[in-house]
Amino acid sequence: MSKPKVLVVGAGGIGMIGAYTLHYNKRCEVSVIVRSDYELARKRGINIDSVAYGKVDNWKPANLAANTTEAMEAFGPFDYIYLATKNIPDGSNKCEDVIRPAVTPGLTTILMVQNGIDIENAMFEAFPANIVLSGVTLSGAQNLHLEVKHVGPEVCTIGFFKHPTIDEKILEAKAKEFIELYSNDLNTITYEPDVRSSRWRKLVYNASINPITALAGLDYSRVELCDGRATVLRPAMDEVVKVALADGYIIPDSHVQAMLEVSSGLFYTPSMLMDVRNNNLTELEIILGNCVKIARRHEVATPVLDTLYALMKMKQFDIKEKNGIIKVDTTINKDYSTYGKGF
Template sequence: MASRSKVLLVGSGGVGTMVAYALEYSGKAEVTSVLRSDYDKVVKDGFTIDSCDYGHIECFRTTNIAKSVSDACENHGPFEYVVLVTKCVPDVTNMVEIIAPAVTEESTVVLIQNGIGIETGFKQKFPGHTILSGVSMIGSANRGAQISHEVSDFVKIGVFYNPTLPKEKQDAVCKKFIDIYDNDKIECTFDEDVKFSRWRKLVYNSCINPVSALVDLDVGRIELFGGDGGLIEQLMNEILAIAKSDGVDLPEDVIEFMIRSDDPNYYKPSMQVDVEKGNYLEIEVIIGNPLRIAKKNGVSTPALSVIYELLKLVQCRIKEQKGLIVVPKERPVPTSA
């Protein structure tokens, strides 16, 4: 039997845990998961998973568990693949520097994260490495090491091509990762057009995700209460217009597809869950970056711009709650000139 690929996985939330399970499922990977808040619980009891793909699983743990990237490197490295499945929150955390100790000369970095422009910092930090893109349509949440996986795991893995490396070599590294990940329960395919796939997913993430977070309603209730046909469709049309200005022509039927993608569940999108849990929100890569492209290309975005400003206020509230922002006891009031 061929030796298993050594994989470091950073980010064991609802999506990350299911990625870890898929990687271990076929026995082709030895996964080391970096855990933070759930570390003690998972060491003791493992994850409990209720999955639409795999069924009920008790006591799931990856081959190795570490408290930090440095701990993982010292005890379980080196790693062939360094997989990042965290929320992409560059205004809070520099994940490039966090994973840097694990990226050796032979490592490939895999970004199973949302958004546009997420690869830039990694390409700058690791100029001689292959960087892979993962666009996942899974629906899964983690609440205290209890994983509720409601929407099937469908993921497309592609390459953020590095012009200094042979394309064939990068494709081969990508397809090997797909072979490790894919199994008879899910669908993991090669992404021929990473830019298209990322803009396509933003039709959901930049529109349904933030509205659900701001009004604290799941997708089923948003539809029942009439929110899907007005504001959300306007947001989606704005994303289509920005994508087109960026060279990506998305079909109009993607709007109906994304609106129907969570049927028949009363599904809570990840950003709504993050607000409930007091987690930081991934605003910049799914709304901020598209808006910056829109401004550069002269695309009108009235609805998306309002959503962005509201979410920035929510993010500041969360930052204050976590101590990242300190509000003065006395309110500063501008003096008149």
């Protein structure tokens, strides 16, 4: 019996550790998309320094490709796509468009190992005949030009997004099938029967700490030193908890406190701050924008989140302009006849 074929799309730290985990387990055939560093990956391989797997030099997965079209032609069709790209629906490369060439209708299961909430809707619209799974992972991993640093053992919950036409028993079986492929003694992978719950819990961190550090331009510990925990972090988290409650999910105060403590004293740079510093688009809409939209739907007041969202939209606008995604007509109106009146 042939092994299932898994295509990993998104070669950041999480994606690379995911790919290596699947390779390490030897239960499937692993193909990996490496775009900007493809030639380096093909010639030298990938260096991994992992708290779980140790030092691995010059690792190459079974198959490498520069894009999903090439991967499909050479190594497909795929039973699973492990999708670990950033999810930026207001950017130029939407996730569903990136993976579209590699998706076989009715066959390929899409595992979204991504941040945010309500992220499945675009996938269902693009691929109505396919199963879409949720993966919520905590695993400190970064990849800089195929030098992968993995500092925290992976803890991941996997479950299914409810499908309008596919029976939930089939969806559950598919989620548990992937867990069998992915689990080992070096990670903690559990089945999540209600994936929206785990996404709300992670959003407590992501919808508060990520935009606040990005806007301040400070790592988490420096925000704490400026009394940011009491003045903005906790109020933002409390609003996420209120929205989650209106959506039907109770988040205990102990979890909020844990999210406040998880990066304390580490001078940790959250992903949104890193993106802003590198002039990369942020996951603004799926993390903060969707949370605010859910709040409006349930008529929950969120003044702190609303302000963070408005300011981050301006920051995102600036990044788009710097990257040439949008262009602004800066022609100045020369009529100064009303300038200064009213002061």
